[in-house]
Structure formats: structure tokens, C-alpha cells
Amino acid sequence: MTTVSRRTALTPRQLTRTGERLSFVYLERCTVHRDANAITAQDADGTTHIPSATISTLLLGPGTRITHQAMSVLGETGAAVCWVGEHGVRYYASGRALTRSSALAEAQATQWANTRSRLAVARAMYRLRFPDEDPSGLTRKELLGHEGRRLKDCYRTQSARTGVPWHGRRYTPGDFTSGDLVNQAITAAAQCMYGIAHAVVTSLGCSPALGFVHSGHELSFVLDIADLYKTEIGIPVAFDTAAEDEEDVGPRTRRALRDRLNETGLLDRCVNDIKRLLIPHAPEASSTSDTADVVTLQTDHDRVVAAGRNYGGTDELPDGAETVW
Template sequence: MSTIGKRNLSTPRELTRVGDRLSFVYLERCVVHRDANAITAEDAQGTTHIPSATIGTLLLGPGTRITHQAMSVLGESGAGVVWVGEQGVRFYAGGRALSRSSALVEAQATQWANRRSRLHVARAMYRLRFPDEDPAGCTRHELLGREGSRVKDCYRKEAARTGVPWRGRRFTPGDFASGDAANQAVTAAAQCMYGIAQAVVSALGCAPGLGFVHSGHELSFVLDVADLYKTEIGIPIAFDVAAEGDDDVGSRTRRAVRDRVNEVALLDRCVRDIKGLLLPDMESGDPAEDYDDRVTLQSDRGQDVESGVNYADGVVW
């Protein structure tokens, strides 16, 4: 029988795994449409075809228009779509999860709902960011203090390496141009990393709002994941771009981030890191990667039973 989980469109086996996709594609001042299973970007210089199943996130910049058909194929492909401008990123739409299983989101909710396990995951995130430090036993306040010190040190180190003047992080929401070149580049790099993290979180079927470091926002977990790579990728690239000049900082930063994250296969690493944080004992072939539509019913004593069966006849399990 047909179930609520049944899909008649592309199956995950027919799609590119999220870890193997392009990190993101940025478009501006064009019309985005659909041609078969590709999206097209049309501007004054012609039409470009982009296979939708290879995109992690599509970033739509100023002057873009997108059709319903294009959004349809992006949704079928599990791609994230983010409208982005100089004032920052807002996540308005996304594709369906590539996983059929709810194992990861259930593990996330379980870890998040318990205060101790939530702190344990936060410590594990800190350890991923700064493997030379052991945060075991640290309180949340101590973690925040350590993280703040390490990020400040990173800014100072990159400023010294590149020779870019640095007077501290200055960012005015809604006013991208108010910052100097280094601050603009840091903001632009962060925007790209948020889009990448959103694509992976959505594709794995996790809950974007259940964060372990950030809280109170619909994208708290996305911010957590993006921050894992801030000092390794985002900040160094930002200072490299700022060192090259003050012109066109936003677009140059996006291109530099795109090239770097594809070079280091960041999407694949991001998938592994999320699974390691939420299901540390998971092995290859775990239900988190199931391709089949399997819907079960919860019963007593923690057991799940088959769906599509009428249990009014006194079935005992």
C-alpha cells in the first residue's frame, strides 16, 4: 500500500550524494529556469546549463528571478536554495532530505533534549575546531571563553600573515559596505559557509533549529556546523582576499571559498562530522543512509512495529 513516505520522483540512488556535490553555485542578475533535469541561468551574455543534482546550495544574489519549474527540480534534487544579498543571508527554501531514515534527526533530538549530552556534543564540536585542546570538564561558559580567545587569536594571526590592518570584528547588520575590506570578506565568507552547512543539514534530514552551541534561532544547528570550519577555512580566505585589494570583495570572497571547499571536499567532511557528532557509534550501512521508504509505528517497551497493519484484532507483540 502507499504510505506517506512514498515518493514517485527521483530516488537517492539516482542522485549525487551530498558529500560529492559542488559546495555551492552563486548566480546574480539573471533568470533561473529549468531545462529537463538541469537548471538554466540566462543573462545578456547567453544561457548556462547546470545539472541540478550536482548542486549542494544555489545562492541567488541581487537581480535574480527563479521560476516555479526551477524550484521544483531543485527540490527533487535535494539542493538548498538561499537568497543572498550584500546585507546577509536568509534561508527561504530547501530541497527534501536525501536520506529515507529518521535516524539522524532522532539522534539529534535525543542528544539535544538532555542537558548533559547537549554539553557533551558542544565539547565534541570544540574538539573538532581546536584538536590541540581538550575541553573535557569545561562548562559552557568556559567553552565560550576559550572559543572567543581562539577566534581572536586567529584574526590577529591572519592579519599578521597577510599584512592586513585589523582593528577588530565590525559588522553592522544590513550595512555590508560599512566595514573595511577584511570585515567585508569575513562576512562574505561566513555567508557562504552558512549556505553550505544548510545544504548538508537539510540533505541529511537533521533539524536546523536544534543547536548545541547556538540556540533560539531557526538555524541554530546550521550555525554550529558552519562554525566548525571558521578558523580553518573562512577567516584565512577572508584575509587573503582583503590583502588583494578593496574592490569587489564580496564576489572575490565567494569565488575563493567555492574553490577552497571543493578542493578539500568539505561537503564530504561535513557529512562525516555531523554523523560523528550525532551518532558516534554509527558504522557503514547504518539506517541513516537507508534508501528504502520504511515507515514503522511506535509501540510499548521501545519497540517499533510494521505499519500498514490494523492492530484492532488483538495482535500481540
Template sequence: MATVAQRRTPSPRELTRVAERISFIYLERCTIHREDNAITAEDADGTTHIPSATIGTLLLGPGTRITHQAMSVLGESGAAVAWVGEQGIRYYAGGRSLNRSAALLEAQATRWANRRTRLEVARAMYRLRFPDEDPSGSSRQELLGREGRRVKDCYRREAQRTGVTWLGRHYVPGDFSSGDAPNQAVTAAAQCMYGIAHAVIAALGCSPGLGFVHSGHELSFVLDVADLYKTEIGIPTAFEVAAEHGDDIGARTRRALRDRINTERLLDRCVQDIKGLLLTHQKTETTLESLDQVNLQSDRDKVLPAGRNYAIEATW
């Protein structure tokens, strides 16, 4: 058997695509080990084996302990790892996911750094959310006003559809229980969507902080992407759960949202939407899948291969 030092790191082409993975797995009060290319979760009820290559994001709740080798196989598999609070309500820290290309990050930074293209992306995001409207020519203030009206309409529409009493959006940061049942469900759904968006953004190598609608926060782009699916998936699922009148609405919302995400193939959509928003038509899929390709920048946007000494070359 090969030792840890002798194991070969898989290339990106050998890994399971992000769009084909389980969106997230939440574990608490267990010890997580590695066995071959799987992780094991051991608790009082026994041991569960989970193939690491099938995980999009592993959420580690209270009472979890994870070994170095478990983190190693998760890193090799390109799975994101996040340390969260009870039942995934709070996000504490995240582990680096595997990524080999900076193509999307560079495209994001380029479009973000220019005020005109930044507004173009914001308009494109609005068009993705509300395809029946044309935001061309709209200012940022107009986009915000139109978005606010559409979200309010969505709340009223879902309340009428599900028969849930809706008294408006009320959320106290840090106090999940302060809201009524539909507000708790909406909050739980939003937290899940943020985690999923963050996992996809990290897996693609984009910056969570360079947002086009939101700004000034380390997760601005995460909020942007999660909002793309708020009125289509997040809010409707939350109201459906609230209409069931059961206990533990947070957990039930997460399970319902997980099922909806799998049915809708949201991870695949999220990947394609981010690429469509950030990349120009000249960019190709192969550019994003470069295998360990490191280049050097020269003048006039010329790119040179790394790993060479250019001290005696004067032609570039």
C-alpha cells in the same frame, strides 16, 4: 516522451551524494527553466545549462524568476534552494530539500534533549575545532572562554601572516559596508559558511534550530556547524582576500572560499562530522539511507511496519 505525471522520482541511492556536489551556485537577474534533468539560466548573454544533480545549494539573487518545473527537478535532485539578497549577503527564505530518513534528526533530538549529552556534543565540537586541546570536564562557560581566546589568536595570527592591519572585529548587522576590508571579508566568509552548513544540515534531514553551542535561534545548529571550520578555512581565506587590496571584496571572498571549499572537500567533511557528532557507534550507514521507509511506534520502543491495520492485533 513521458509527461510530468509519468516521470519516476529517483531514489536516494540514484542521486549524487551531497559530499560530491558543487557547494553552491549563485544566480541573479535571469529566468530559470527546466530542460530534461537540468536547469537553464537565461539572461541577456544567452542560456546556460546546469545539471541539477550536481548542485548542493542554488542561491537565487535579485531579479531571478524560476518556473515550477525548475523547482520540481531541483526537488527531485535533492538540491537546496535559498532566496538571498544582492550577491548572497542576506538570506530570505529556503526551499525544502529531498530527504527520506529521519535517523539523523531523531539522533540530534535525542542528544539535544539531554543536558549531559548536549554538553558532550559541545565538547566534541570544540575538539574538532582545536584538536590540540582536551575539553573533557570543561563547563560551558569554560568552553566559551577558551573558544573566544582561540578565535582572537586566529585573527592576530592571520593578520601577521598576510600583512593585513587588524583593529579588531567590528560588524554592524545590516550594514556590510561599515567595516574595513578585513572585517568585510570575514563577514562575507561567515555568510558563505552559514549557507553551506545550512545546505548540508537540510540535505541530511537535521533540524537547523537544535544547536549544542548556540541556542534560541532558528539557525542555532547551522551556526554550530559553520563555526567548526571558522579558524581553519573561513578566517584564513578572508584575510588572504583582504591582503589583495582589490575592489568588491565580498564577491572576491566568496569566489576564493568556493575554491577553498572544493579543494578541501568541505562538504564531505561536513557530512561526516555531523554524523560523527550525532550518531552513536550502534548506528549504521544503511540506517541513514533507508528508502521511503515509514514505521509506526509502539510501546517499549518497538517499531512496527506502516501500511497495516493493527486493530485486531493484540500481541504488540
């Protein structure tokens, strides 16, 4: 009998690209199993099959149980998995990267390690958010001030557009219901965006911790990326949801945001934005190799040589060096 442990690992070419996946799937009060390379959600109404390779983020709500085999296939296909609460969304775990290349991770570390390039990326992020402004020459303090004013303007604009009263951002961590209706919707939208951004960041092999605007947190870069789409998508969706009804604002915001993300193709855009931010001068088609599975060794003068070979006892590094194993 064939067992899961005998299945061969999927290669990058067999996986669905991040930008072509569903933004997220939310499940609650069910048991999640594995059936071949799909997951199944079983509840009192029956069993639903979900191709695991098409999921970017799986949100597991209250009353869900998931098997070891289901987690195994989700990890193989690079899907992020989040356990979420009744009134909000929190991100706890993710699958492995969908890329075998370290190009983006190395580019991120290089850009982050230099204070000038780190500020340049922060300015580029501001330009993506507010293309009508030129942040060239702005200091970090000035960037924060401009961002704060634009965010306040966005809240006022959305309030006027939807007729939803706005009395300021109010959110108490761990207490979803402490804010008014629109604040609850904004919190739900923000947490969903964080989970989606985390899924994209990890699927590209980047470090969630090396942020260019945020710092000091394990998800600094995730917060940076999620904020790129806050005023364009997250906040408008939250105000639209709050204007419709007062019941179940959290679940309705998640569903509305999911639909908007799929309509706008945000995942594909998010992937391209990250690549342009980290490798701004590379040709778009060749900025990173998504399917390359190559390991090299670093040597002097920024040279690399093939891994898996023994270079001991040689002054040079010949192409025909002895194989290690």
C-alpha cells in the same frame, strides 16, 4: 505531450550524495528555467545548462528570476536555494532532505534533549575545531571562554600572515559596508558558510533549530556546524581576499571560498562530522541508511512494527496483521 507533473519522483538512490556535490553556484542577472532534470541560466550572453542534482546550494543574486518548474526540480533533487543581496548572503529556503531515514533527526533530538549529552556534543564540536586541546570537563562557560580566546588568536595570526590590519570584528546587521575591507570579507565568508551548512543539515534530515552551542534561533544547529570550519577555512580565505584587492570584496570572497571548499572536499567532511557528532558510537559505514525508505510504527518497550497494517483487536502484534489500505 509529457508534462512535468507526470514525471516520477526521484528516489534517494538516483540523487547525488551531499558530499559529492558542488558546494554552491552563484547566479545573477539572468532567468533560471528547467530543461528536463537540469536548470538553465539565460542571459544576454546565451544559455548555460547546470545539472540540478550536482548542486548543494544555488545562490540567486540581484536581477535573477526563477520559474516554478526550475524550483520544482531543485526541490526534487534536494538543492538549497538562497536569494542573496548585492553585498551579502542570506539563506531563505531549502529543498527537501536527500535521505528518507529519520535516524539522524532522532539521534539529534535524543542528544539535544538530555543536558549531559548536549554538553558532550558541544565538547566534541570544540574538539573538532581545536584538536590540540582537550575540552573534557570544561563547563559551558569555560568552553565559550576558550573559544573566544582561540578566535581572537586566529584573527591576530591571519593579520600577521597577510599584512592586513586588524582592529577587531565590526559588523552591523543589514549594513555590509559599515565594516572595513577585511570585516566585509569575513561577513561574506560567514554568510556563505551558513548557507552551505544549512544545505548539508537539511539534506541529512536534521533539524536546523536544535543546536548544541547556539540556541533560541531557527538556525542554531546550522550556526554550530558552520562554526566548525570558521578558523580553519572561513577566516583565512577572508584575510587572503582582503589582502589581494579592495574592489568587489564580497563577490571575490564568495568565489575564493567556493574554490577552497571544493579543493578541501568540505561537503563530504561536513556530512561525516555531523554523523559522528550525533551518532558517535555507530560504525561509520552503517551509522545511517541514506537510501532506506521504510516507515514503521512505534509500540511499547521501544519496539517498532510495520506501518500500513491494522493491529486493532489483537493483544499481540502478529507479523500477519491486516493491511490498512
